[in-house]
Amino acid sequence: MNKKRGEWSNHLGFILAAAGSAVGLGNIWKFPGKIGANGGGLFLLIYIIVVAVIGLTIMLAELAIGRSTQKNAVGAFHQLNKNWTFAGVIGIITLFVILSYYSIVGGWIMKYIGVYLGGAHFSGTATQYQDFFVNFITKPIEPVLWGLLFLGLCIFIIIKGVSDGIEKISKILMPALFILLIGTAIRSMTLPGAMEGIQFMLHIDFSTFNTDMLVAAVGQAFFSLSVGMGILITYGSYVGKQENLFQSAVWICILDTIVAILAAFAIIPAVFVTMGADGLGMGGGFAFMALPNVFASIPGGIIFGAVFFILLFLAALTSAISILESIIAFMSEEFHITRKKAVAWLFVPLTLLSVGYSLSQLETRGINLPWFDMRNGLQMLPMNAVMEKFTDNLMIPLGALCFCIFVGWVWGVKPAIYEIENEGALRFPLRKIWSFSIRYLAPIAILAILYFTIFKGVI
Numbered sequence: 001m002n003k004k005r006g007e008w009s010n011h012l013g014f015i016l017a018a019a020g021s022a023v024g025l026g027n028i029w030k031f032p033g034k035i036g037a038n039g040g041g042l043f044l045l046i047y048i049i050v051v052a053v054i055g056l057t058i059m060l061a062e063l064a065i066g067r068s069t070q071k072n073a074v075g076a077f078h079q080l081n082k083n084w085t086f087a088g089v090i091g092i093i094t095l096f097v098i099l100s101y102y103s104i105v106g107g108w109i110m111k112y113i114g115v116y117l118g119g120a121h122f123s124g125t126a127t128q129y130q131d132f133f134v135n136f137i138t139k140p141i142e143p144v145l146w147g148l149l150f151l152g153l154c155i156f157i158i159i160k161g162v163s164d165g166i167e168k169i170s171k172i173l174m175p176a177l178f179i180l181l182i183g184t185a186i187r188s189m190t191l192p193g194a195m196e197g198i199q200f201m202l203h204i205d206f207s208t209f210n211t212d213m214l215v216a217a218v219g220q221a222f223f224s225l226s227v228g229m230g231i232l233i234t235y236g237s238y239v240g241k242q243e244n245l246f247q248s249a250v251w252i253c254i255l256d257t258i259v260a261i262l263a264a265f266a267i268i269p270a271v272f273v274t275m276g277a278d279g280l281g282m283g284g285g286f287a288f289m290a291l292p293n294v295f296a297s298i299p300g301g302i303i304f305g306a307v308f309f310i311l312l313f314l315a316a317l318t319s320a321i322s323i324l325e326s327i328i329a330f331m332s333e334e335f336h337i338t339r340k341k342a343v344a345w346l347f348v349p350l351t352l353l354s355v356g357y358s359l360s361q362l363e364t365r366g367i368n369l370p371w372f373d374m375r376n377g378l379q380m381l382p383m384n385a386v387m388e389k390f391t392d393n394l395m396i397p398l399g400a401l402c403f404c405i406f407v408g409w410v411w412g413v414k415p416a417i418y419e420i421e422n423e424g425a426l427r428f429p430l431r432k433i434w435s436f437s438i439r440y441l442a443p444i445a446i447l448a449i450l451y452f453t454i455f456k457g458v459i
């Protein structure tokens with residue numbers, strides 16, 4: 001992403017850069033876990049519908065705001081209507097919390113790269129992969145150090161201003177990740193015993209429908225597409241006036257969803273093989289627990305595994321950098337401080353949250369931390385679950401709701417469509433449907449989600 005108000009070099013450059021922000025841990029670490037926890041095929045179907053109908057609607061709205069104002073999220077709202085500046089601020093708060101746990105999981109990936117490159121490979125019983133992972137993330141110090149290393153790397157890249165290079169890497173990264181995922185999915189689906197996992201993914205049983213599933217699908221879709229946090233406003237501000245926003249948004253949604261589905265087909269069958277159906281209850285972390293089993297069954301699996309985790313690391317890095325860049329740009333522009341100072345201010349609270357996230361893995365896995373348990377069983381919150389639900393089920397939908405209301409009712413669909421149609425140079429075929437969606441469908445659906453989250457205790 002350019003730090004000057006530049007433009008993406010071409011159509012593909014923009015789509016790949018936006019896809020680079022969208023494709024990340026959400027697709028490979030979170031998505032398969034969500035499918036596992038929410039009953040398989042039906043969740044997958046709901047997810048795809050949410051992406052196509054609501055995700056795409058909001059993505060287009062964000063891109064239109066960005067290109068029209070040529071500003072970052074907070075600045076854009078401030079310019080269009082000062083009273084709505086808070087909508088951009090909601091996005092920044094959400095990004096801050098996401099980054100705190102994104103770094104810890106980024107650290108887990110670095111650890112796995114080390115494991116594979118060191119050749120200290122797993123072999124033997126299936127549960128070994130699971131034990132190794134749980135053992136590692138529930139250590140008090142080591143995962144924290146890896147997480148801080150990941151965060152430090154992001155900060156280094158941002159301060160050195162070499163993020164342009166990172167964007168260039170993502171042009172190679174995307175296709176490479178794609179090919180590797182296809183290969184891994186094929187191997188995973190052909191492992192002995194994988195059929196059960198494939199059936200789980202494809203079987204749609206409407207009787208299993210529940211509202212938790214809906215909340216999870218919306219939260220996951222927004223997180224994965226990077227919508228509802230203002231990132232795409234910033235990205236939109238770098239898009240040339242001749243660019244077709246609708247087409248680009250469709251492509252970003254398709255690419256992100258294909259990667260998520262491929263990851264699920266690479267991971268879920270392997271979960272069944274490695275841990276059986278009971279493994280689905282483990283929630284996230286499948287990429288770390290199930291994939292090593294797939295790699296172990298491939299000749300040259302150590303190399304395969306190392307390459308996979310390196311690509312996953314780069315995918316996580318491009319997403320994390322886009323998050324950090326947005327926060328730093330906001331702080332330095334709005335508070336008139338240098339980028340270095342902004343990083344310094346950010347570092348302590350971000351580190352504390354990250355450490356809390358990592359340490360709370362111990363609690364949630366039933367390991368008591370005596371030093372957090374000092375006063376009559378007053379225990380540390382299971383911060384990992386709380387933080388992920390706080391962002392996915394509450395803050396991201398809240399941000400997305402504000403964006404919908406703002407574009408649909410405050411700024412107005414007319415100027416937005418004028419922007420989407422390149423000031424009259426092209427025609428947006430779905431203008432009527434989109435207007436209906438941004439004014440009624442998306443906000444009502446999000447309100448329902450927030451209702452379930454707040455009043456039915458999904459959070």
Ligand code: PFF
Nearest residue numbers: 022024025026223224231319
């Ligand atoms: N969409 C990214 C993922 O799926 O991992 C996460 C993310 C990136 C969230 C950028 C927010 C963001 F601004």
